[in-house]
Amino acid sequence: MSFRDLRNFTEMMRALGYPRLISMENFHAPNFMLVAEVLLWLVKRYEPQTDIPPDVETEQDRVFFIKAVAQFMATKAHIKLNTKKLYQADGYAVKELLKVTSVLYGAMNTKGVERADVSEEDSSKFKFDLGSKIADLKAARQLASEITSKGASLYDLLGKEVELREARTESIARPLEINEAEKMMKIAIDCVLEQVQKTKDMLNNVALDEANLEAKIEKRKLELERSQKRLQTLQSVRPAFMDEYEKIEEQLQKQYSSYLEKFRNLTYLEQLLDDHRRTEQEMFEEAANMLRLMQNRLKEEEQHLLKSGNNDDSDADIQEDEGSDSEVEEGQIMKQRMATEALVQANPALGSQEVLLYKERTGTGVRMNVWKDGHQTGRCCLVGFVTLQPALSTQLEASLLLDVAYCNKFTCH
Incomplete structure (x- = not known):
């Protein structure tokens, strides 16, 4: 980043009619909001109908915004931008922005618009619309490709014209035979009648199939009704082993309750034993x-x-000798x-x-x-x-x- 780049960028943006005043102090620290606003404004200068989401609140939204702008500039204006420098949003991003502003500024100068004579109010009204021209360019490219393909196919057909001319002349010069034509017509009529008969047979078969399917459906319905009645009968009848099952279930519940009580007592006694051993x-x-x-x-x-009885040892010995x-x-x-x-x-x-x-x-x-x-x-x-x-x-x-x-x-x- 240099002072000259910042000055040129601010002057170009002012000449292009950017509504906000950009200072050279804005890019001493990262300012992503300003960079995003400038990029969106430049994209609108190229094509007002473009649809790029302006949401840059989260990191994911910022990355998506930078990628969308770079892709738009690469496809529409053939300008390659460095996405990393644009994401930094500092002085290095100014060099990438200059690539876009210099193209717009050069196009404006070719129309004879002088930067020094245009005031801020007049520059805000300046409209530089390339959308229609880009659309015309796209249509022209499509037409050129179609013309190329049509020309190649036309050249191939013209190459076959010599052979086709002879066959066409021979067919026109040959007299028309009524018997042969009548024979061909009869053959065609027979084919059509055969197809009609096949269609009628298929319709008749469809009617028969429909009757068979209806009979099968009725049969399935009857089987379903019988199965439902049997199910209801089985549900209403109490099994013979149900009484014994309930008794065994009650006994199992009692055994489980007894097991739980004994397990709790055993755990309590083990805890008491551990406490006693610890004590x-x-x-x-x-x-x-x-x-x-x-x-x-x-x-x-x-x-x-x-230490203190060393002096009394002699007296103790005398007393021991005298006493028994x-x-x-x-x-x-x-x-x-x-x-x-x-x-x-x-x-x-x-x-x-x-x-x-x-x-x-x-x-x-x-x-x-x-x-x-x-x-x-x-x-x-x-x-x-x-x-x-x-x-x-x-x-x-x-x-x-x-x-x-x-x-x-x-x-x-």
């Missing part, structure tokens, strides 16, 4: 987490007591019982259950087993254990019992 799994996981926390806490307290083993064990048992009783009194949630601590000596220290005994069930389960130093087992019994108190809600089998 037990959660309880087991919670118990395992509680035991893990207890073990971690005991390990931390053991490490803490090991039986007295130490009795004192530990008493402490265990007192801690257990205090735990039960402080935690009423334990109920009739008793928390027991069982200690057994190992090679590295004392192993403390924590048991929970239910008097109602007569069962007992091992909650947890921890291995301690002999000097620290007595001090950690109370803290271990406090941790065991949180496990009373779990039941082990």
